[in-house]
Amino acid sequence: MILLEGNSLLNPSPGLIFWQLVVFSALVFILWKFAWKGILSALKEREGEIEGALRMAEETRAEMAKLKSDNDKLVMEAKKERDIIIKEAKEVSDKMIAEAKDRAVEQGNKIMEDAREAMTQERVKMMSQIKNEVSALSIEIAEKVIRKELSDKKAQESFVSELVSDAKLN
Template structure:
């Protein structure tokens, strides 16, 4: 068994006083030279962290604003695109309906011109036929008058022959 020295278990009062003085001196020196720079460094670091957090929050807010602006611009661009497409469709519809109306107008005009032309040609042909019939009638009458026939049957036979001869020509 080991016997413990009783002087280690109960220190002398002089040693305790010296230990208190050294401890107080150590606390004074640490407070004067170490605690203040350590606390200042911690406060500075805390300020830097708060600044970084504030900057991160500002950046986040700015990013949210930019995203909002981008969303607004995209919505505006889509609205403008839809408006342009609608205007193009409307213009296309107007052009198509205008083209149809123009085609119908031109078709009606061409049809009317063709009818007028046909009517004019018909009148010209009827005038020509009347002229030809009148000329033939005059020729037949002239030939009948030149040939004096005594009987009526011979005259009718001669007129029939002239009419048949006129139809052949």
């Protein structure tokens, strides 16, 4: 029998259907009259908030992409400036090295020229000194020849030879 009663639930009576329709219609009317506008406005408000959040997210994404692009440009500019600074520093360094080499060559040439000049002056001084010594020696020989009175020419020639050989020894 329970099976029969279960069968009546599957086949509702027309009175039950009528009352269900009345209750459902009343519920729909009450919801439509009092709650439907609030629910729809809340849904529209929520939809607007979601759209605003999506727009904000899109704007933020675009701004982040722009910031990343700007950051990449700044990095590239910084690298270019770094390369320029390094290049200029290298050029300055090379220039300083070249100038130092030129100065060293100039100073070396000046030192060599000064040494040559000093050697020339020393040679002139030595030649002058030798001439003075030769002159003094010649005067001394002449004095000795004049002081000594020689009787014959042969003795005079041997004396001059002796003096010349003494002069060569000094």
